Amino acid sequence: MKANPKDVLTGVHYIDGDVASGYGALAAGCRFIAGYPITPSTEAAETYGRIAPPAGAMFLQMEDELASIAAVIGASWAGVKAMTITSGPGYSLMMETVGYGAALETPFVLLDVQRTGPSTGVPTKTGQADMMQSRWGAHGDYEVIAIAPDSPQELFDYTIKAFNLAEKYRCPVMIMADECVGHMTEKVVIPPASEIELEPRRFYQGSPDQYLPFRPDLDLVPKMAKAGDGFRLFITGSIHDEKGRPVKNDEYKAIYTKRLVDKIRLNKDKIIELKEENTDHAEVIVVSYGISSRVSIKGIEQARSKGIRVGSLRLVTVWPFPDEKVSELAKKTKAFVVPEINYGQIAFEVARCSHGRANVVLVPHGGAGVHRPEDIAEAIEYAAREEKKIEQVIEYKTRLEKLVFQSRK
Amino acid sequence: MNPITSAFQKAIQDSGTPAALISIVSDIPFTPEQTNQLGVDFFHTIRGRAIAFGSGLKLANPALKIVSVVGDMMTLGGNHFVHAARRNIELVVVCINNFVYRKVAGQEAPGSHQAFSPYSAFEEPFNIPHLGNSCGAVYTARWTALHTEELAASISEALNKRGLSLIEILAPGPDYYTGIDNVQSELTRFYHQNSVLKNGEDPRSVGIGPDNKIVVGRFTDRERPTFIDVYNIQLGKVLGDKFEPYGKTESNR
Numbered sequence: 001m002k003a004n005p006k007d008v009l010t011g012v013h014y015i016d017g018d019v020a021s022g023y024g025a026l027a028a029g030c031r032f033i034a035g036y037p038i039t040p041s042t043e044a045a046e047t048y049g050r051i052a053p054p055a056g057a058m059f060l061q062m063e064d065e066l067a068s069i070a071a072v073i074g075a076s077w078a079g080v081k082a083m084t085i086t087s088g089p090g091y092s093l094m095m096e097t098v099g100y101g102a103a104l105e106t107p108f109v110l111l112d113v114q115r116t117g118p119s120t121g122v123p124t125k126t127g128q129a130d131m132m133q134s135r136w137g138a139h140g141d142y143e144v145i146a147i148a149p150d151s152p153q154e155l156f157d158y159t160i161k162a163f164n165l166a167e168k169y170r171c172p173v174m175i176m177a178d179e180c181v182g183h184m185t186e187k188v189v190i191p192p193a194s195e196i197e198l199e200p201r202r203f204y205q206g207s208p209d210q211y212l213p214f215r216p217d218l219d220l221v222p223k224m225a226k227a228g229d230g231f232r233l234f235i236t237g238s239i240h241d242e243k244g245r246p247v248k249n250d251e252y253k254a255i256y257t258k259r260l261v262d263k264i265r266l267n268k269d270k271i272i273e274l275k276e277e278n279t280d281h282a283e284v285i286v287v288s289y290g291i292s293s294r295v296s297i298k299g300i301e302q303a304r305s306k307g308i309r310v311g312s313l314r315l316v317t318v319w320p321f322p323d324e325k326v327s328e329l330a331k332k333t334k335a336f337v338v339p340e341i342n343y344g345q346i347a348f349e350v351a352r353c354s355h356g357r358a359n360v361v362l363v364p365h366g367g368a369g370v371h372r373p374e375d376i377a378e379a380i381e382y383a384a385r386e387e388k389k390i391e392q393v394i395e396y397k398t399r400l401e402k403l404v405f406q407s408r409k
Numbered sequence: 410m411n412p413i414t415s416a417f418q419k420a421i422q423d424s425g426t427p428a429a430l431i432s433i434v435s436d437i438p439f440t441p442e443q444t445n446q447l448g449v450d451f452f453h454t455i456r457g458r459a460i461a462f463g464s465g466l467k468l469a470n471p472a473l474k475i476v477s478v479v480g481d482m483m484t485l486g487g488n489h490f491v492h493a494a495r496r497n498i499e500l501v502v503v504c505i506n507n508f509v510y511r512k513v514a515g516q517e518a519p520g521s522h523q524a525f526s527p528y529s530a531f532e533e534p535f536n537i538p539h540l541g542n543s544c545g546a547v548y549t550a551r552w553t554a555l556h557t558e559e560l561a562a563s564i565s566e567a568l569n570k571r572g573l574s575l576i577e578i579l580a581p582g583p584d585y586y587t588g589i590d591n592v593q594s595e596l597t598r599f600y601h602q603n604s605v606l607k608n609g610e611d612p613r614s615v616g617i618g619p620d621n622k623i624v625v626g627r628f629t630d631r632e633r634p635t636f637i638d639v640y641n642i643q644l645g646k647v648l649g650d651k652f653e654p655y656g657k658t659e660s661n662r
Contacts, residue, residue, distance in 0.1 A: 032469045053644045054651045058468055063492040067461035070454065070489075074434070074465025077452065078473065082465070100455050227450045227466055228473045230429040234445065236453035 003027050003160075003196035007055055010192045017155040018182040021085075021111055021175065022047025023190060024159030026055060029198055030109070031080035034060045034071040039123045040179040041087045041113035048085075065090035069097040069110070076106045077235065079201070079226030081163055083109040087179075088117045091130055091137075098172050099138025100237045102260065105214070105222060107166035107201065109159070111175040113182040114290075116367035125368035126179035128290055129342035134174045135319045141257045143264035145271055146174040146319035148289035152186045158316070164199035165271060169263060170221050176318060178341070180291040180370060208232065212242040220263035268320045275314035276325075282311030284383045285333045285358075287326070287350050289315040291370055292339045299339070299376025306377075308384045318346065326353035335383035337396075339363035339376050344393060351393045359386060361394045364401065375399060410446065412557045413505070413578060417447055417476075419557075420564030426474050431568075434463040435478040436486060449476075457485020460493050463500050471637055471656035474568055476501040483519040483535050494544035496636040497572040501564065502546075504537055504577045522619045536616035541575035542629045548574035549612060549629035555601040556625060563627060572635050579623065 008027045015023070021044045025033060033052070035045040049059035062068040068084045075082040086094065091112045101108055112134065116127035134146045145165050149158045155177060166173040204211050204223035208231045216222045222242075225231040238246040239256050247253075264271065279285055284303070288296045293314045300310045313329065315322065326349075330336070335358050338347035347362035354360055363379045365371050375398035382396060397405070410418070421428050428448035435452070436459040444451040454462045460482070463475040482490050482504045493500060508523070509515040515525030517532065524530040538549040548570045552560040560578065567574035581596045600623060607615075608626040615624040634642075641654040 032465065034465060053655070054648055056653060056655070058640075058655060060464075060468060062461070062464075063488050066458065067464070067489050067492070070458040070461035071465030071468070074452075074462035074467075075469035076465075078466045078469035080469045082469065096455060097458065100458075226470075227432045227452075228430050228470060231450065232429075232445070232448060233450040233452070235451065237455055238453065 001198045001200045003193040003198055005193040008193040010190050013188045015188050016183050016185045017152040018043035019047045020152040020156040020188045021159045024156040025083050026051055027196055028160040028163035029081050030083050031057045032075035032082040034062050034068040035085045036062055036065050036068050038087045038090045040115055040182050041085050044111055045085045065093040069094040072108050073101045073106045076108050077227050085111045087113050087115050095137040099140055101172050102142035103237045104235055105170040107170050109162045109166050109173050114178040122368040127367035128178055128340050131345040134176055141261055143261045144172045144174055144319055146176050148176045148318050150181055150290055150293045152188045156188050167199040167201050178291050213244045215242040220259050264320055272322050273316040274322055277312045279311035279329055281309055283309045283334045284337055284380050285311040285313055285329055286337045287313045288339055289318055295371045296339055296376050298373035302377035303380035310380055321349050323353045326350055330354035330357040333358050335359040335361055337361045337379050337383050339371050341365040341367050347393050356391055359390050361396050363396045412554050416557050416560040419561035424565040424568040426568050431474045432466055433476045433478055434459045437480045457481040460486055460489040464493055464498050478503045480505055491544050494546045494573045497545055497633050498636045500573050501567040502575045506577055506579055507581050537577045538615055538628045539612040542612040546575045547572035547631050547633050550627040551577040551625050553600040553604055554578055554580035554597050572633055
């Protein structure tokens with residue numbers, strides 16, 4: 001299915017990432033966004049709010065993020081593609097309902113333009129510390145898909161991809177942008193609608209009497225029906241059987257939960273997108289995502305100029321995590337360097353998958369800024385030099401971290 | 410069939426709304442056994458979010474009729490109710506008030522004047538129809554679960570109102586600690602016997618207290634433009650020909 005030309009602002013634009021995501025949402029066929037203004041995501045919502053009404057779509061500014069995400073899930077069950085947009089504090093408020101959306105297998109997209117935390121943090125400055133929250137934020141077992149774009153162009157492209165994945169796997173899809181990518185202004189090329197491929201909703205086509213709303217297809221994803229079509233839907237966030245009726249025994253709980261996680265885990269190869277470069281004979285591989293992957297480019301260049309063979313693995317898809325790929329690379333390389341704007345989230349995932357075969361060097365950053373490329377280059381040099389196998393994640397002391405330790409004396 | 414479900418069934422028939430277009434969105438109290446006989450779509454959401462979920466459902470497909478049956482409305486869902494009423498989103502909000510948190514043992518709630526909390530209730534309870542009326546609801550009413558006829562008439566009227574309607578139903582609900590497990594209990598009869606009918610009463614004076622009679626009736630019935638009405642007026646004004654009124658075309662679906 002192709003995009004509708006009415007929804008696509010074809011052309012070359014010079015816009016920031018937030019705006020690009022708003023354009024991407026409409027191009028993806030999103031008909032409903034509900035949100036609550038919060039820096040640094042506001043421009044995405046404002047953009048959609050401006051372009052949606054002439055296209056027959058709706059932007060609704062709700063009373064809070066709790067309402068926003070609940071309305072989005074409601075809209076999705078009315079049969080339309082829907083999305084919400086937020087940042088740290090709003091993201092935290094949404095978590096209970098993310099779990100509800102996952103339990104109902106509701107397709108929807110959530111854009112988190114990450115700022116610093118905890119709490120209010122520095123509202124206007126960047127961070128990457130919501131990565132684990134995107135995976136584990138709600139209670140209970142479930143899986144989501146999370147994508148980390150690193151440019152305005154990618155915020156356009158991957159917003160569309162996020163909708164496609166949400167429809168295909170009927171799960172929440174998180175776009176884990178950050179303030180830098182959201183507020184970075186660059187060239188964004190929007191192709192004609194005929195070149196934008198969209199995933200249609202997996203609507204059930206048979207008669208309502210035969211319909212089992214939670215009977216999975218072969219890929220473990222069930223077909224959906226929408227409200228108002230005479231299906232007498234019974235949809236609950238309680239553990240339910242294929243008819244949707246609540247069940248309480250442990251056997252069925254296992255059947256239900258296992259499918260909820262397996263529909264993502266067993267389809268991982270189709271979901272995960274990575275950008276891999278020069279990893280074949282690399283001594284050190286930089287694993288990065290979002291804005292940190294942009295900053296890494298220069299750090300990698302600096303290290304290469306000193307004769308170090310550096311590869312790069314960019315996680316476009318962060319969740320589900322590319323366990324196999326990291327394990328495979330761990331057999332070939334000496335060390336991984338993981339720059340991220342937090343005190344260790346994805347670095348620990350890399351260590352988990354490296355099984356002690358390669359050292360893992362975390363290049364931390366407390367947030368409200370990005371790494372200096374020199375810090376990444378120096379961490380690469382250190383990783384290349386270190387001959388000992390070190391089981392724990394090594395926290396590299398950047399210039400900023402040295403200042404932190406000095407301040408304690 | 411319990412009296413509230415009977416009232417719903419009658420209301421749906423009388424209102425002329427096709428059952429298939431109705432979605433009942435609950436947060437906690439309306440149990441599965443009560444909805445499968447009605448021919449509607451049913452969404453059991455999470456505590457407090459039924460009105461927000463229902464707003465999304467309604468605005469994404471304005472052809473739907475949404476009944477939000479809520480229990481946690483005045484606590485977790487309070488802000489959603491206040492704003493949905495202010496915006497006048499077309500929803501029928503049915504608040505089943507059992508005065509306490511009954512499923513978890515009867516703790517004090519915003520509607521309580523008596524509770525099974527260790528030291529009973531001492532906070533001032535909400536006057537729910539007054540709250541709805543002040544926030545902009547176009548229709549408010551209160552009945553006990555045994556006012557089946559009147560309740561059915563109210564739900565039917567509300568289904569045909571343009572805007573947010575609020576119906577408060579006094580009913581004990583299922584109960585795990587006193588053995589009262591249906592709404593035809595002595596407690597419901599007590600509510601019914603201690604009620605006094607005052608249609609058109611000023612909602613400010615219908616608060617429920619331990620010593621006064623429970624005032625039942627229709628309190629508010631007025632017209633206000635709905636959210637979609639004002640949305641279409643404003644955007645039509647600003648965008649002119651570039652804007653097609655929302656909710657009128659297939660492209661909204």
